Amino acid sequence: MAETPTLSGRIVDNLRPLPVPNDLNRPFWEATSQGRLDIQRCQKCGTYFHPPLPFCDICDGRDLRFETVSGRGAIYTFTRVRANRMPAFAEATPYAYVEVELAEQPGAFMVCNMSSTPYERLRVGAPVRVTFVDIGDGIMLPDFELAEGA
Secondary structure (H helix, E strand, C coil), X not given: CXXXXXXXXXXXXXXXXXXXXXXXCHHHHHHHCCCCCEEEEECCCCXXXXXXXXXXXXXXXXXXXXXXXXXXXXXXXXXXXXXXXXXXXHHHCCXXXXXXXXXXXXXXXXXXXXCCCCHHHCCCCCEEEEEEEEEECCEEEEEEEECXXX
16 A cells, blocks of 8 residues: 655645745734735835745845735736646646735735636736635635626
8 A cells, every 4th residue: 555645744635735834934824724815014114025035125124024915906917837747736737827916015916826717717907806725734725716897
């Protein structure tokens, strides 16, 4: 019998890697598990950024805090992944890879999927809102869907 694969000590069905919270990103994952989107923000210059960093890449500020954002934004760009060289994601192919510009600040981006939206409905500038997908093990992944009026 084959041994069950693990990643960072966690069992992973179908070999798909799970996010591993660490000191830097733990507040993000704690918020998503509660259905909130918390993004890191520099308290010195006010810049939002994701993924989390140990210091602000705009002003070098070190006072960084996670703040809840609206979860609204617009599609900045997207592509369709058709060929996948990672066996763990073979069943998900094809899928949309989307970069969303968050409503809170121009240039505040988040890369994610839009798993419930047919690719043909995606368009640059379309308004979106965050949803969350339960992938098990207490982890909720941010996902986006088209907002009303899209």
